[in-house]
Amino acid sequence: MNLSALFFYLFSTIVVASAFMVIASRNPVHSVLFLILAFVNAAGLFVLVGAEFLAMILIVVYVGAVAVLFLFVVMMLDVDFAELRQGFLQYLPVGAIVGFIFLTELLLIVGTWITGAGAAGAIRSPIPPASEVTNTQAIGRVLYTTYVHYFELAGLVLLVAMIGAIVLTLQHKTQAKRQNVSAQNARTKASAIEIRKVRRGQGI
Amino acid sequence: MSAQLPALGPIFPELLVIAGALALLLLGAIRGERVAGMVDISAILILLIAAGLTVLQPGERVEIFGGSFVVDDFSRFMKVLALLGSAAALLLSIDFFRVQNIHRFEFGILVLTAAAGMMVMISARDLVMLYLGLELMSLSLYVIAAIDRDNLRSTEAGLKYLVLGGLSSGMLLYGASLIYGFTGTVGFTGIAAAAKVPSIGLVFGLVFLFAGLAFKVSAVPFHMWTPDVYEGAPTPVTAFFVAGPKVAAIALFIRVAIEAFPGIVPQWQQIIVFISIASMVLGAFAAIGQRNIKRLMAYSSIGHVGYALVGLAAGTQTGIQGVLIYMAIYVAMTLGTFACILAMRRAGGMVEEIDELAGLARTQPMVAFFLAALLFSLAGIPPLAGFFAKFYVFLAAVDAKLYALAVIGVVSSVVGAFYYLRIVKLMYMDEPAGAFLPMPNELRVVLGICGLFVIFFFLYPSPLVAAAATAAKSLF
Numbered sequence: 001m002n003l004s005a006l007f008f009y010l011f012s013t014i015v016v017a018s019a020f021m022v023i024a025s026r027n028p029v030h031s032v033l034f035l036i037l038a039f040v041n042a043a044g045l046f047v048l049v050g051a052e053f054l055a056m057i058l059i060v061v062y063v064g065a066v067a068v069l070f071l072f073v074v075m076m077l078d079v080d081f082a083e084l085r086q087g088f089l090q091y092l093p094v095g096a097i098v099g100f101i102f103l104t105e106l107l108l109i110v111g112t113w114i115t116g117a118g119a120a121g122a123i124r125s126p127i128p129p130a131s132e133v134t135n136t137q138a139i140g141r142v143l144y145t146t147y148v149h150y151f152e153l154a155g156l157v158l159l160v161a162m163i164g165a166i167v168l169t170l171q172h173k174t175q176a177k178r179q180n181v182s183a184q185n186a187r188t189k190a191s192a193i194e195i196r197k198v199r200r201g202q203g204i
Numbered sequence: 205m206s207a208q209l210p211a212l213g214p215i216f217p218e219l220l221v222i223a224g225a226l227a228l229l230l231l232g233a234i235r236g237e238r239v240a241g242m243v244d245i246s247a248i249l250i251l252l253i254a255a256g257l258t259v260l261q262p263g264e265r266v267e268i269f270g271g272s273f274v275v276d277d278f279s280r281f282m283k284v285l286a287l288l289g290s291a292a293a294l295l296l297s298i299d300f301f302r303v304q305n306i307h308r309f310e311f312g313i314l315v316l317t318a319a320a321g322m323m324v325m326i327s328a329r330d331l332v333m334l335y336l337g338l339e340l341m342s343l344s345l346y347v348i349a350a351i352d353r354d355n356l357r358s359t360e361a362g363l364k365y366l367v368l369g370g371l372s373s374g375m376l377l378y379g380a381s382l383i384y385g386f387t388g389t390v391g392f393t394g395i396a397a398a399a400k401v402p403s404i405g406l407v408f409g410l411v412f413l414f415a416g417l418a419f420k421v422s423a424v425p426f427h428m429w430t431p432d433v434y435e436g437a438p439t440p441v442t443a444f445f446v447a448g449p450k451v452a453a454i455a456l457f458i459r460v461a462i463e464a465f466p467g468i469v470p471q472w473q474q475i476i477v478f479i480s481i482a483s484m485v486l487g488a489f490a491a492i493g494q495r496n497i498k499r500l501m502a503y504s505s506i507g508h509v510g511y512a513l514v515g516l517a518a519g520t521q522t523g524i525q526g527v528l529i530y531m532a533i534y535v536a537m538t539l540g541t542f543a544c545i546l547a548m549r550r551a552g553g554m555v556e557e558i559d560e561l562a563g564l565a566r567t568q569p570m571v572a573f574f575l576a577a578l579l580f581s582l583a584g585i586p587p588l589a590g591f592f593a594k595f596y597v598f599l600a601a602v603d604a605k606l607y608a609l610a611v612i613g614v615v616s617s618v619v620g621a622f623y624y625l626r627i628v629k630l631m632y633m634d635e636p637a638g639a640f641l642p643m644p645n646e647l648r649v650v651l652g653i654c655g656l657f658v659i660f661f662f663l664y665p666s667p668l669v670a671a672a673a674t675a676a677k678s679l680f
Binding site for chain 2: 161168
């Protein structure tokens, strides 16, 4: 058994186990943490097959953004997960059937997969051999050159989404107390501290 | 790899709009809400300059970015129309937002980004560009539908539009991925080459793509969002929805149908014929019972999209020419009508019921005259511009031997005339319901230009007809 096979079994065991724990654990925060563990190990699997760009994206997008968002939702909103989980056994047979159908379909698709005859010729940018460049470099080469207009436009779409979120939610409250950095820095000992003599039994 | 920046001359108008939006955003972020009026004026100027630059672009067909972006006569015609419509809608908005006290500088910026999205849509020549342009426009529209965020109906309109728009984008993407899967390319040229022989999978993808596009132009059966969104959104925003995005979506529809699927015309023709008939009939009958004028205009816009699609259903050069003339005249008619709707204001605030227009001929005879002309034109009564718009598309349908479509179109436009004429009757025959406040100057300008265009179009139609003819020619 060589080293990569060892790591493959290590990562996949942890992925499956932590995926199971996501639905099995009682505490929703633990569920999210197990989800993150599953993502990180799936990223490890991607590295093993030489898709290190996908591995990085999985970590950055799913762990960095999606899972943290889940964590926020779980911790900020008062969702009663125990109540949601009621009737788990009751719905188990239906869920098992649906899962079985999905599994069969996946196996059928993977088993009968063929690539179209003209597909190889239709690729607009040929994929350089993996021995010459890493796939991150290969994507970067076309993303910032041939397809730079898509990239810029997608950036503009995200900018509009950001403007929209701010327009629709930002409240300019007049009573809100804001930090005034220059005023803070300009404070001296004389202006910040006042010494009073306190008489016994009276207070200020 | 020697990838060099393509010559950016052809997209200069787009770059101007985007750069203008970013500059105004910075200005607004630094100076705050005080500059809202200035941002609006600058945005109008930017849109007008971009329209002027588009007109001045050389006439030949240019493709850049590896063929995913094309500038030809068709795109120039539609871009100028969409930009002028957006600029006019923005002009209509200034007084409204000031009086309603919801003047925010982001509105002008979002109109600019929506305009940039429209220009990308109109020039898109592959599926990725198409989708990015569509989303850039749609996201801006979702936000400005809800821009009056303390108003329940405006936020409801924004949310409904967002959810249903997301659904339609999903359908469109599903169709695009099927098309990509069955043709192996996202470029329209490649799709056209691969689609000579219709396969089931490709037609499936085509149907989903058209469903997504039909949602964007609010054609039946994907029209359900239109009345609620048009009614709930602030009135100038509704005017903008009609004047800009609808033009761009129709342009996209035409380009996809004609350039990407020229080999399987019978396959898509039946879809277009169906949604065209359904839109015309629903637009005519559902509008009869409406009491709110913005809802009425929503159903009217559904009907008018049906008429415009008659020209696309013909699938010929004269048909496309008809659609282009139709959209140009339609934009002028609706902008004028919305100028009148925005002038329906009493001391107590805006009113939107149709009955409030009663006796307008006695209180404001000029406004009533122009509004009557616009409504007659929307109904398609000669010699006003709306008649010629319908004339060209129906002529193309008859030429393409789609007799049933043309007959149903004429019948439904007669039914539709009923509700337009009812408003005219209210204005001229009924007792006045009380005078409106005097019309702001911007509204007068827009109403005057649109009204005069609609009334005197028949005297000198050749510039528009000739421009539409060259634009349609560039697609074939």
